[in-house]
Amino acid sequence: MLTLRPLAVILSAATACFAVWAGGVGAQDERAAAPSVAADAFLQTLDPDQLKTAVLPPADPSRLDWHFIPKPTRKGLPLKEMSDEQRTAARTLLAALISATGYERAEQVMTLESVVALLEKDPVKRDPLKYYFTLFGRPNDAGEPWAVSVEGHHLSLNFLMKGNEAIASTPLFYGANPATVPDTLPKGAVAGVEAGDRILSDAEDAGFKLLDSLTDAQRKVAHVDPALPREIRSAGKGAWTPPAMSEQDGLRGVKMTPPQRENLEQIVLWHLAPLPEAERAEKLAALEQAGGLRELRFAWLGATEPGVGHAYRVRGPSLLIEFVNSQPDSFGNPANHAHAVVHTPDGDFGVE
Structure with a gap:
């Protein structure tokens, strides 16, 4: 019989969290926010032009357009174009949508972009701030569904919400390059990352x-x-x-x-x-x-x-x-x- 009890073993075995975004409180505090509250708070930090990029109609076909490759651009507003305050609000939204383990994995995936940038000597293509947040519709009191996409290289999280309840949460994608951090990475080159780390x-x-x-x-x-x-x-x-x-x-x-x-x-x-x-x-x-x-x-x-x-x-x-x-x-x-x-x-x- 399937049970949630073994999950404690998995959670305790998770590797240390890698910080990616500037500012903000810890993930445990961020999870206190309900998804709808966190989404509204994030949107309130954005200026009109950013809102046009970050919020699309609920039926926009790009909601179903997902991929994990390092695209030059994606739907939504990237962390790179946010202030520290906005990034904190974005990470609070992400933490409200997923578990602490899911949040930790997302940060680890993003941090690995800094590793690849060093290995490939291409910080433009490989950027831990090129992760995009998109809302399709907004939280509302009418019971209408709204959706969130958080996506970038090796990360695609997709949630269809009704109020604060997720009614769909897939596709759910995590990737790792390198799967095992090689010994050729100089010690201390990327904060929180060491040779031999394997996030998956x-x-x-x-x-x-x-x-x-x-x-x-x-x-x-x-x-x-x-x-x-x-x-x-x-x-x-x-x-x-x-x-x-x-x-x-x-x-x-x-x-x-x-x-x-x-x-x-x-x-x-x-x-x-x-x-x-x-x-x-x-x-x-x-x-x-x-x-x-x-x-x-x-x-x-x-x-x-x-x-x-x-x-x-x-x-x-x-x-x-x-x-x-x-x-x-x-x-x-x-x-x-x-x-x-x-x-x-x-x-x-x-x-x-």
């Missing part, structure tokens, strides 16, 4: 732990393709509907031992950890209603050892998780550039 380590290690626990017969079912997909399948495809479930989705949980299902559960909990507790509980309840861990499938693609390109997927009727580590980092180290995404099949962005 728990997701990757949990996948290998489950794979390594499988018998030969189980592996034949789970290892669906020795060829490696270059990327996750959905970026840039809007409210993407994955292919119908099939044997290509891997090994069913019902065919796993109880310890193996516990490993599968840890994968699910890690990927859902960015969601606020109430919504995370709803996601887990939906999984339980659809058969729980026994009806989830686990698929492995690519190499079966670290350091060589690999990927895994976890699929159920109400959930799709993809993790891919296929690309080299900025120094050419293989399989050191990881992407992780959560989808709601037939429900991303709240679109059915």
